[in-house]
Amino acid sequence: MPRLIRHTSAPVRGGPATSRTNLRAGLGFGVPPLAHPLVAPAEWAELARPGAPLHWAAFDVARGPGSRADPLYAEIVGRVRENGVPVLGLLDTAHGARPFAELVSDASRYLDWYRVDGFYLDRAPTGQAEADECSRTVLTLRALLGGGPDKGPGQGPDKGPSQGSGNGILVLNPGVYPHPDYAGLADQLVAFNGPWNRYRWSEAPQWTAGHPQDRFVHLVHGLPRVHLETALRIARWQGAGTLWLTDRDDSDPWAGLPGYWPEVVRKVRKPPPPSM
Numbered sequence: 001m002p003r004l005i006r007h008t009s010a011p012v013r014g015g016p017a018t019s020r021t022n023l024r025a026g027l028g029f030g031v032p033p034l035a036h037p038l039v040a041p042a043e044w045a046e047l048a049r050p051g052a053p054l055h056w057a058a059f060d061v062a063r064g065p066g067s068r069a070d071p072l073y074a075e076i077v078g079r080v081r082e083n084g085v086p087v088l089g090l091l092d093t094a095h096g097a098r099p100f101a102e103l104v105s106d107a108s109r110y111l112d113w114y115r116v117d118g119f120y121l122d123r124a125p126t127g128q129a130e131a132d133e134c135s136r137t138v139l140t141l142r143a144l145l146g147g148g149p150d151k152g153p154g155q156g157p158d159k160g161p162s163q164g165s166g167n168g169i170l171v172l173n174p175g176v177y178p179h180p181d182y183a184g185l186a187d188q189l190v191a192f193n194g195p196w197n198r199y200r201w202s203e204a205p206q207w208t209a210g211h212p213q214d215r216f217v218h219l220v221h222g223l224p225r226v227h228l229e230t231a232l233r234i235a236r237w238q239g240a241g242t243l244w245l246t247d248r249d250d251s252d253p254w255a256g257l258p259g260y261w262p263e264v265v266r267k268v269r270k271p272p273p274p275s276m
Contacts, residue, residue, distance in 0.1 A: 027235070027268055028053035030171065030188070030217050030242040032254035033060045033090055033120075037072045043257045048079040052265045055242045056169055058120035060090035064106045069113035077114050086117035086169050096125030096133065103137055107144055118145060118169030121186070126178035131185070134172070138185050142167040171217065180207045183215065188242060191216045195249065196223040199231065204238040214241035222249035225260045228267055236272055243268075 029052060037044050047057050057080055061070050077087050089110030091103050110116045119141050125134055145168035170186040172178075175193035182189060192202055199220045208216065218240040223231055224247060235243050246258035258264060 025214075026053065026241075027232075027272075028055040028242055029268065030055050030190075030219070030244055031057035032219055032244055033058050034257075035252070035255040037076045040256050044076045044080070046257060046261070047085060048076070048083050050083055053269055054083075054085045056086045056088050056118070056120075056171070058088040058090050058171070060092075063090070063092045065089060065109040065113060074114055077116075081115070081117065087114070088118045088120040088169060088171060089114065089116040090120045090122050092122050093124050093134075093137070095123050096127075096130040100133070100137060100140075104140055104144070107141055111144060116168075118171070118187075120171045120173060122173045124172040124174040124178070124182075124190075126174045126176060126182070128179040128181055131179060131181040134182065135185050138170055138172075141170060173217075177205050177208070183207070183211055188215060188217050190219060191240070192218040192220065194220070196220055196227065196231070199223075199234065200227070202234070202238070208239055211239075212241075213239050216240045217242040217244075219244045219254070221246050221253035223247055223258075225263070228260065228264060232267060232272075 031047060031054065034040050034043050034047075034057075046052075047054065059073065059077065061073060081087050089107070091106055092098060093103065107119060110119070121137070125131075169188075171188045171190065172182060172186045173190035173193060174182070175190060177191045178189065191204070191208075192199060199218070204216075216239055218235050218238070220231060220243070223245050228245065231245055232243075244254070245264055246253055247260060248254075248256060248258060
């Protein structure tokens with residue numbers, strides 16, 4: 001059985017072992033980018049309804065904000081934010097190869113057009129050599145989210161990010177456990193992004209024990225309903241505070257909600273047994 005034995009130890013290099021106050025407490029969902037609202041209207045409407053423990057929802061128009069504002073996205077993103085769910089704009093880092101200026105330009109358009117609460121850095125790098133440049137990008141995005149003297153759209157003392165204080169929410173998605181230096185760069189790391197047949201045998205590296213549970217995200221597709229409880233146990237044992245579980249297993253498994261959405265919501269909201 002995949003597991004992580006957590007030891008009491010000093011925080012490892014890569015950031016302080018402290019919880020981030022701009023994320024909701026407890027196990028909850030991080031929603032990868034769904035299909036366009038024209039294709040998945042019911043799925044987006046579900047995110048705008050209260051009830052599910054949603055930590056954030058990511059979206060993209062064309063692997064970024066697109067060339068112009070999309071009114072359908074603007075409308076549904078506003079409704080999701082009104083539900084208290086932070087909305088993150090996807091930035092494709094191309095494993096660290098994307099030029100810094102392009103990322104900043106895309107981030108600015110997300111803020112101008114959609115008033116996003118943060119960013120979801122997809123295809124993030126994993127190697128130690130790229131960590132400094134990734135840190136530069138993260139710090140710049142923090143500054144954009146915090147705004148200048150006039151503040152950015154949707155920011156400021158009365159219109160800040162949906163959850164807590166600080167300069168929005170930043171999620172790095174390398175899809176695997178990266179070098180430990182990345183652990184302190186963003187609010188969260190997507191440390192697993194893949195199918196159930198790999199997740200069921202996965203293990204977390206020991207350095208993760210020096211970080212709080214809300215630092216790690218697991219995204220699992222192709223998960224049969226019968227294995228929901230097992231997947232939740234793995235997520236808790238490995239210290240993931242945010243997750244997405246779906247039975248979808250096509251070319252774009254994140255495009256819609258799982259077929260067992262009401263059931264997985266109930267299971268995630270249910271407190272874990274004492275042995276957890």
